[in-house]
Amino acid sequence: MSQWSQVQQLEIKFLEQVDQFYDDNFPMEIRHLLAQWIESQDWEAAANNEAMAMILLQNLIIQVDEQLDRVSQEKNLLLIHNLKRVRKLLQGKYHGNPMHIAVIISNCLREERRILAAASMPVQGPLEKSLQNSVVSERQRNVEHKVSAIKNSAQMTDQDVKYLEDLQEEFDFRYKTIQSLEQNDKNSALIKQEMLALQAMLNTLDYKRKEVLSKIGRVIHEIDMLMSNMLTEELLDWKRRQQIACIGGPLHGGLDQLQNCFTLLAESLFQVRRQLEKLDELLTRLTYDGDPIPVQRPQLLEKVNFLLYNLFRNSFVVERQPCMPTHPQRPMVLKTLIQFTVKLRLLIKLPELNYQIRVKATIDNNRRFVLCGTHVKAMNMDESANGSLSVEFRHLQPKEMKTSAGSKGNEGPHMVTEELHSISFETQVCLYGLTINLETSSLPVVMISNVSQLPNAWASIIWYNLSTNDPQNLSFFNNPPAATLSQLLEVLSWQFSSYVGRGLNSEQLNMLAEKLTGQQVSYNDYQLSWAKFCKEHLPGKSFTFWIWLEAILDLIKKHILPLWIDGYIMGFVSKEKERILLKDKTPGTFLLRFSESNLGGITFTWVDQLENGDVTFHSVEPYNKGRLSALPFADILRDYKVIMADNVPENPLKYLYPDIPKDKAFGKHYSCQPNEVSKPSEGGGKGYVPSVFIPVSKILNDSTEPHSPSDLLPMSPSVYAVLREHLSPTAIESAVSCKFSHS
Numbered sequence: 001m002s003q004w005s006q007v008q009q010l011e012i013k014f015l016e017q018v019d020q021f022y023d024d025n026f027p028m029e030i031r032h033l034l035a036q037w038i039e040s041q042d043w044e045a046a047a048n049n050e051a052m053a054m055i056l057l058q059n060l061i062i063q064v065d066e067q068l069d070r071v072s073q074e075k076n077l078l079l080i081h082n083l084k085r086v087r088k089l090l091q092g093k094y095h096g097n098p099m100h101i102a103v104i105i106s107n108c109l110r111e112e113r114r115i116l117a118a119a120s121m122p123v124q125g126p127l128e129k130s131l132q133n134s135v136v137s138e139r140q141r142n143v144e145h146k147v148s149a150i151k152n153s154a155q156m157t158d159q160d161v162k163y164l165e166d167l168q169e170e171f172d173f174r175y176k177t178i179q180s181l182e183q184n185d186k187n188s189a190l191i192k193q194e195m196l197a198l199q200a201m202l203n204t205l206d207y208k209r210k211e212v213l214s215k216i217g218r219v220i221h222e223i224d225m226l227m228s229n230m231l232t233e234e235l236l237d238w239k240r241r242q243q244i245a246c247i248g249g250p251l252h253g254g255l256d257q258l259q260n261c262f263t264l265l266a267e268s269l270f271q272v273r274r275q276l277e278k279l280d281e282l283l284t285r286l287t288y289d290g291d292p293i294p295v296q297r298p299q300l301l302e303k304v305n306f307l308l309y310n311l312f313r314n315s316f317v318v319e320r321q322p323c324m325p326t327h328p329q330r331p332m333v334l335k336t337l338i339q340f341t342v343k344l345r346l347l348i349k350l351p352e353l354n355y356q357i358r359v360k361a362t363i364d365n366n367r368r369f370v371l372c373g374t375h376v377k378a379m380n381m382d383e384s385a386n387g388s389l390s391v392e393f394r395h396l397q398p399k400e401m402k403t404s405a406g407s408k409g410n411e412g413p414h415m416v417t418e419e420l421h422s423i424s425f426e427t428q429v430c431l432y433g434l435t436i437n438l439e440t441s442s443l444p445v446v447m448i449s450n451v452s453q454l455p456n457a458w459a460s461i462i463w464y465n466l467s468t469n470d471p472q473n474l475s476f477f478n479n480p481p482a483a484t485l486s487q488l489l490e491v492l493s494w495q496f497s498s499y500v501g502r503g504l505n506s507e508q509l510n511m512l513a514e515k516l517t518g519q520q521v522s523y524n525d526y527q528l529s530w531a532k533f534c535k536e537h538l539p540g541k542s543f544t545f546w547i548w549l550e551a552i553l554d555l556i557k558k559h560i561l562p563l564w565i566d567g568y569i570m571g572f573v574s575k576e577k578e579r580i581l582l583k584d585k586t587p588g589t590f591l592l593r594f595s596e597s598n599l600g601g602i603t604f605t606w607v608d609q610l611e612n613g614d615v616t617f618h619s620v621e622p623y624n625k626g627r628l629s630a631l632p633f634a635d636i637l638r639d640y641k642v643i644m645a646d647n648v649p650e651n652p653l654k655y656l657y658p659d660i661p662k663d664k665a666f667g668k669h670y671s672c673q674p675n676e677v678s679k680p681s682e683g684g685g686k687g688y689v690p691s692v693f694i695p696v697s698k699i700l701n702d703s704t705e706p707h708s709p710s711d712l713l714p715m716s717p718s719v720y721a722v723l724r725e726h727l728s729p730t731a732i733e734s735a736v737s738c739k740f741s742h743s
Contacts, residue, residue, distance in 0.1 A: 002035050002036055002039055003035075003039050003109070003112055003113065003116070003501070003565075004031065004032065004035035004038075004039070004112075005035070006116055007112050007115070007116065010115070010116070010119050011119065014115050014119050017115050018111075018112065018115060020253075021107070021108055021111055021253065022108065024089070025093075025101075025104050025386070026101070026104045026105055026108060027082070027086050027089075029079070029082055029083075029086070030064065030086055031108070033067050034060075034063050034064075034067070037063055038105065038109070039109065041056055041059075043056070043102050043105045043106035043109065044106045044110075044328040044329065045325070045328065046098075046099065046102035046106075047099055047102040047103040047106050047328060048099070048323065048324075048325030048326075048328055048341055049099075049325055050098065050099055050394075052102075053098035053099040053101070053102040054098040056098070056102060057090065057094055057095070057098040057101055057102075060090060060101075061087060061090050061091065064083055064086060064087050064090065065087070067083055068080065068083045068084070068087070071083065096382065096383070097383050097384065100384065103320075106328075110498055111250070113497050113498065113501050113502070113503075114248075114249075114250055114494070114497050114498065114503070116497075116502070116503075117493065117494075117496070117497035117502060117503025117504075127244060127249065127466075127487050127490050127491070128249065128250060128490065139230055139233065139234065140234060140254070140257065142230060143226065143230045143231055143234055143261055144257065144260075144261065146222070146226050146230070147226070147260075147261045147264045147265060148264070149222075150219060150222050150223055150226070150264070150265065150268050151264050151267070151268050153215070153218070153219050153222070154219050154268040154271045154272055154275075155271070156215075157212065157215045157216060157219060157272070157275060158271065158275065160208070160211065160212050160215060161212055161275050161278050161279070163208070164205070164208045164209065164212055164282065165278065165282065167201070167204065167205055167208060168205060168282055168285065168286055170201070171198065171201050171202065171205060171286070172285065172286065174194070174197075174198060174201070175198060178191060178194060178195065178198070202288065205286075206288070206290065206291070206292070209279070209282075209291070209292050209293055210292045212275070212279070213279070213292055213293070213296045213297070213300070216272055216275060216276065216300055217296070217300060219268065219272055220272060220300060220303050220304060220307070223265055223268065223269060223307055224303070224307060226265070227265070227307065227310065227311065227314075231261060231262075231265075232314070234254075234258060234261075235258060235314060235317075236469070237254075238254050238255060238258060239317075239469070239471060240469045241253075241254070242321070242443075243443060243465040243469065244465065246321055246331050246332065246443065246461070246465060247461065247462050247465050247466065247491055247494065248329075248491065248494030248495050248497065248498035248499070249491070249494050255317075255319065255345070255347075256386060256388075258347055259345070259347040259348075259349055259388060262311060262314075262315045262347035262348050263347070263348050263349045263350070265311060266308070266311055266312075266315075266348040266350065267350075269304055269307055269308050269311065270308075270432060272300075272304055273301070273304050273305075273308075273432070276297055276300055276301050276304065279293050279297055280293070280297060283297070305434065308434060308436070309434075309436055311348065312346075312348060312429055312436045312438060313436070313438055313439075314347075315346055315347035315348045316344070316346055316347075316425075316427070316438040316439070316440045317344065317345055317347065317440060318342065318343070318344055318425075318440060318441070318442050318443070319343045319344060319345040319388075319390060320341070320342060320343035320392075321342065321442055321443055322334060322340050322341070322342040322396075322423055322442050322445055323340055323341055323342070324338055324339070324340045325339065325340075325341065326338065327454070329498060329499050330454065330457075330458050330461075331461070332442070332443055332444065332445045332446065332461045333445070333446050333448060333454060333457040333458055333461060334398050334445050334446070334447055334448070335398075335447075335448050335449070335450075335451065335454075336369075336397075336398050336399060336400050336447060336448070336449050337372075337397055337398075337399060338397065339373065339394070339395055339396065339397050340396055340397070340398075341392060341393060341394045341396075342361070342392070342393050342396070342423060342442060343390060343391070343392040343393075344359060344379070344390060344391050344392075344425055344440070345384075345388050345389065345390040346379060346389045346390070346438075348389070349381070349387070349388060349389050350389075350431070351381075352431060353379070353389055353429065353431065354379075354380055354381050354382075354389065355378050355379070355380050356378075356379075356429075356430075357378065357379040357389075357427050357428070357429060358376055358377070358378050358379075358427060358428075359376070359377055359378070359379060359391050359425050359426070359427045360375060360376045360425065360426050360427065361375040361376075361393055361396060361423060361424070361425050362375070362423075362424050362425075362426070363398060363421060363422070363423050363424070364421050364422060364424075367401060368400065368401055369398050369399065369400055369401065369421065369447060370398075370399050370401060371396050371397065371398060371399075371423075372396070372397040372398075372399050373393075373395040373396045373397050374393065374395050374396070375393070375396060377391045377392075377393060378391065379391040379427075396423075398447055400447070400449065417446055417448065417453055417456035417457040417459070417460050418446075418460055418477040419446070419447070419477070420444035420445070420446065420460075420464070420473075420474045420475075420476060420477065421444065421445050421446070421447055421474070422441045422442060422444055422445065422472060422474060423441065423442040423445060424439065424440075424441045424442075425439070425440050425441070426438065426439045441471065441472055443464075443465065443471055444461075444464060444471075444472070444473070444474055444476070446460050446461060455546065455547055455550040456534065456546070456547075458550075459533065459534040459546045459550075460477065460534075462491060462495075463480060463483065463530055463533065463534070464476055464477075466483055466487060466488065466491050467480070467481050467483050468481075477530075480529075480530040481530075482527035482528055482529050482530070483527070483528055483530075483533075484526070484527060484528075485513060485516070485517070485526040485527070485528050486526075488516075488528055488533070489504075489509045489512060489513060492504065492509070492512060492549065493509060495549075495553060496553065496556075499553055499557060500553060500556045500557050500561060500564055500565070501561070501564070501565045502564055502565050502567065504572065507572075507573075508570075508571060508572040508573075509572075511572040511573055511574060511577070512549075512572055513526075514574070515538070515545060515596075516528060516532065516533070516545055518539070532545070533545060533546055534546045541597070543599060547599065548596075548599060551599040551600035552571070552594050552600060554600060554625070555594075555600040555601070555602060555624075555625055555628075556569075558625060559625055559628040559629070559632075559633060560602065560628070560633050562634075562669050563592075563633065563634065563666070563669060566665075568592065568656060568660075568665050568666070569592045569593075569602070570591050570592060570593055570657065571592065571593055571594050571602075572593070572594060573591070573593045574596070575596075575605075575619075578591055578593060578605050578617075579605075579617055581657060582605065582606070582607040582617060582657065583607065583615050585607055585655070585657065585658065585659070586607075586654070586655060586659070587607060587608050587609045587654075588606060588607070588608070588652055588653060588654030588655055589606060589607050589654065589655045589656075589657055589658070589659070590604050590605060590606035590607070590652075590653050590654075590655070590656065590657065590662075591604065591605060591656070591657040592604050592656075593605065595622035597622075598622045598624065599624075600624055600625055601622025601623060601624050602622060602623055602628075602633070603619055603620055603621070603622040603623065604619070604620060604637070604653065605617055605618065605619040605620075606618055606652050606653055606654075608652065618642075618652070620640075623636065631695070632669070632670075632671050634666045634669035634670050634671070635670060635671050636695050637653055637662065637666055638651075638662075638663075638666065638670055639651070639695060640652075640653060640695045641695070
């Protein structure tokens, strides 16, 4: 079943979540019409590879054209209209930046997987609950409402300033008219009456000046309060959501809404600044005793400039954290001399700033690393599909500097993977007489010199972003805090939902909790140390918990992904628990679990019944990636044979736990049907009989465990028949017990 088909079967509350991230940037009708094709493409890789993204964009347009031809024949007018609109969107919006559509589709697919995983969970995790807090949503609405109200107030004040300007022009005209009269005329009763009218007009001017200054003061105060409280909290929440999304959590959004708020506030502040400048002009033409403008205007202008400085400084953000194109799901882990990408945005989107802001990228201040490549670029509105003012660095490379002794620094695995660095960015904004220096930094990154250090480096990124919302605590691992077990388990489930398309259920998480703690504990109360997670070896093993889990993720991704996505791999279940599950099942019932003793291994255990009625269990030696590269796991399950003493080889695997017929569960994943017995003349041009690898184990009468399943014998079914005719059972046993080794 396709991922999109699974999404359509979700409950309404989950479908509403899906609806939120499909918009005009990537319409849902395209997702629906091209579901299988979209899911078969590698959008994650294309998101960091422009050439690949361009090819996928062109192929996407071709797919849309094919759909257009189909619906045109069906005369579906509405769908024809929508598809033409989408085609125009794809060609116009993404042609200059094809990676953007790849990012959008990749994020949508990833968010679908996360929602599917969440739907399979009995309860929502604590981290995800905190991100979807109703209080946060209410604050977002309040911010947007207040920003809109402030914008309206600033525009209304514009009208007041215009009225004040017109009133002063009338006063100037009437005053100058009286001044031009002869002295004798000034003593007339009519002139005296006019002077009284002028005085009344001056009083009105004074009142209006005070009123305008008061209104300007209120607008400034409202902006100040909004920036100090709700807007700051909104920005911090977005940054926290970005942290969580980077380690596999829910897709973070809201940056466009924040940009709208920041831009409207900046426009309002510049509007107020122009109003104060206009008051200064009016002051040069008319002042008087008690005039409020020279007293209040300097203070208000100083406050406006202060707010603009702060607004611009907070608006300079890292929109997409540093990430190597080769490892799109492992952001913030950077390998020396390998390119990475990072994207920044200025949330104040003003046309005057397009191509006027040059951003410089640097790394740390400890001189251990330098950045090679293009590290100065101009922000513009042309590269982003949504027209945001942004800049993307695509060709940066970290390079480690040699020490004074002429050798590179310490590159031991623990030193490297727990040492945090920061990519910093600086620029300068010059606008309307203001010069503002801006600085921002990425979340802490981990530098590695060898890809073998990637698992431990990623563990450091997970632990940091799970444990703190401090964006720049580079000394974090000098004394890393413990993590709440419930939150850690939620993040571990995210690793599976984001990386291999299916998260973990409560039973699987229970097994991981017991493996981490060595006991059954309360999720909410237990605090787990960093050492327990990533540094201390598991009891009796030569590896840590995290290395064990990372090897399983790698195994799933490369060798058994379809089976995992279908939910047929129980995976995380202890030997004790699997026997409890299987003991009352029909003989031949089996389940699949990951090895606890071998890295990156998967095994299967089946239940059998002896002649005396006793239940027995058999588990094969785990299959690792080396052997799964030679033979697909689904084919192993189909063809697996066991020789019980003198008996004929047979497949003991009948039902996948709890009671699913094996072929029903795995049939669609078989690479081919088992070869039929063929005569030599039918075997091809040279008369050979086609051969297949068949996994065989031997179980002795006094043993409940098969011999090593590494005996992958290259024999066809016809060979078995020949062997049984010409060889004794002892000879067959001797043959199948010989190990087949891979080169």
